[in-house]
Amino acid sequence: MAVKEISKDIYSVGAIDWNRRLFDELIPLPEGTSYNSYLLKNEDDALLIDTVDPSKMAEFFHNINELQVKKISYVVAQHGEQDHSGCIGEVLKRFPGCKVIANRKCMDILIDELHLTEENFYEIKDGETFLFGEEEMQFIFTPWVHWPETFLTYLPKKKILFTCDFFGSHLATSELWASDNTALYFAAKRYYAEIMMPFRKNIQKHLQMLQEFPVDLIAPSHGPIYKNPSFILDYYQEWVSDTVRKEVIIPYISMHGSTAAMVDYLVEQLMKREVKVTPYHLSHTDIGVLAMALVDAATIVLGSPTVITGPHPQIVFATYLCNLLRPKARFAGIIGSFGWGGKMEQDILQMLGNLKVELLPSVIIKGFPRTEDFHKLDLLADQIVVNHQKIE
């Protein structure tokens, strides 16, 4: 990433990862990502806010050298995950005496991850202010976006909020500033869905608290910087709200066509009833797309065949994911088929403990659906319509 001045004496010195396609060996990154690091410079000193993923260390130090930085006295570690803190050890080696500004929880993480010692740190408290040259900064703790130690850095004079993962997007782009709103909307929503959604209630409180801070610029550590903070703030308010959309999502898989026939029929019946519905065939669904659908949908219907005695492994994965992400869905149901028996339905239900949903009547059939089975799906579609009418 080319070094760019984002505000007077504040530079973006991070790196773009155009080719990364998986995060944590789990999360797809179809658009790559960036690891944003910010450097505050005064006459003879500098301070970093976050670093970059260790895979981009050479580019990171190249950028710092380009600014002819001779001394770095502080590196603010807003988050302990390695894509932001992974180069801190090397910063300390290259700039002896540099202190890591972090809260106690982040200190503990970095001591374990990077084998730093207590002497490496300057410990901060929530709300603490800190003066670097003439720049005043305030540290705002925002636990659980998405780890327990996460905090933000606010510059009151410039009204800049550095947010690390919060408001981030996995989007590799040469544009420093948010501009392509459509691409950014999807990247930011995917990011929220995959990483932030399980912490929706915490984020609701953080958004409320942030209203006290006038902000002109939101500078996350992934993706573009927001010159128009309300763009992302408004979407976050919508995503974390308790409001659901009257939509049905159907993650499913089928081995011999029975479950697929049931899903096709249910989709058709819901469409006839003017209900928005999207099936997600799990053999080729990007789990990030499924996660995005989970942000808003009122109803989840899982469709599975029975493998030996239980659900198909792809459905186990999708169900586990749904449960992990804790979407705000209000209703859930299970449809599918079996050959000779099993407990597919019970196994799926046991995996949905985190969801606060009203259960729909399951439609579990033997073999390929018969007329009476399709009738049960008619009733299920009717029930979904009734349920959605209850939503404001």
Ligand code: FEO
């Ligand atoms: Fe971008 Fe939680 O690290």
